[in-house]
Amino acid sequence: MVFYFKALPEAGDYTIFMGLDKHENEELIKYGFPEDIWFHVDKMSSAHVYLRLNKGxxxxxINEGLLEDCAQLVKANSIQGNKVNNVDVVYTPWFNLKKTPSMDVGQVGFHNPKMVRTVKVEKRINEIVNRLNKTKVERKPDLKAEREAVNAVERAERKAQLRDKKKREELERLEKEKQSEIRSYKSLMVSEKMTSNKQIASANKSLQELEDDFM
Known part of the structure; x- marks a missing residue:
């Protein structure tokens, strides 16, 4: 089960989501999208909250309103973090999450700690949490199928880009050959290398002169 929430409309058309439990979190970690941003209360147990950005x-x-929505939601879904003030929420791109066989279910590390950011949440803001909870929708998505569908689209886009690149390169090659032929033709038309009809006539005897010589 995955819970989906809608961010503050003024912040943009974004979806925030989280897994039901640590086992669902494993699936979210495994089949995330490059545009996903992961949120978690620092040094405390909490839900794994994700924000899906637009492609690119x-x-x-992430604007301030969107960040606050995500931070409030992850704090509200931490048993310990929801009870105290001034908690730190860490967030990082999904592709920076590191999972090794030795880690417990739902546990993650980071490939690059420098890519992890922190935002401090002074206190729970019920107005934000209640607004988000009113938008909550429960779904049982096939995360693997969704990820594979995205992969298929990305492969098709890469193939199309490769075809376009090859086409451009071929057109550029043909244009270079054309320009080379034009330059070669122009070099043959240089006046110093050309012979006029008058020059040809002066260099050869007339028909009458040839007949006189023969006689």
């Missing part, structure tokens, strides 16, 4: 966006594109 990065962690730098």
């Amino acid at each position: 966006q990065t962690i730098d594109d």
Whole structure:
């Protein structure tokens, strides 16, 4: 089971989601999207909350309202973190999550700790948490199928880009050959290398002169 929430409309059309439990979190870790941003209360047990950005966006594109929604939601879904003030929420791109066989279910590390950011949440803001909970929808998605569908689209896009690249390269090659032929033709038309009809006539005897010589 995955829970989906809608962010503050003013922040943009974004979906925030989290797994029902640590086993669901394993699936979310395994089949995430490149645009997903992972949130968790630092040094405390909490839900794994994800924000799905639009294609092409990065962690730098998260605006203040969107960040606050995600931070409040992850704090509210931490048993310990929900009871105290001034908690730190860490967040990082999904592809920075590191999972090794020795880790417990739902546990993650980071490939690059420098890509992990922190935002401090002073206190729970019920207005935000209640608004998000009103948008909550429960679904049982096939995360693997969704990831494979995205992979198929990305492969098709890469193939199309490769075809376009090869086509451009072939057109450029043909244009270079054409320009080379034009330059070669122009070099043959240089006046110093050309012979006029008058020059040809002066260099050869007339028909009458040839007959006189023969006689």
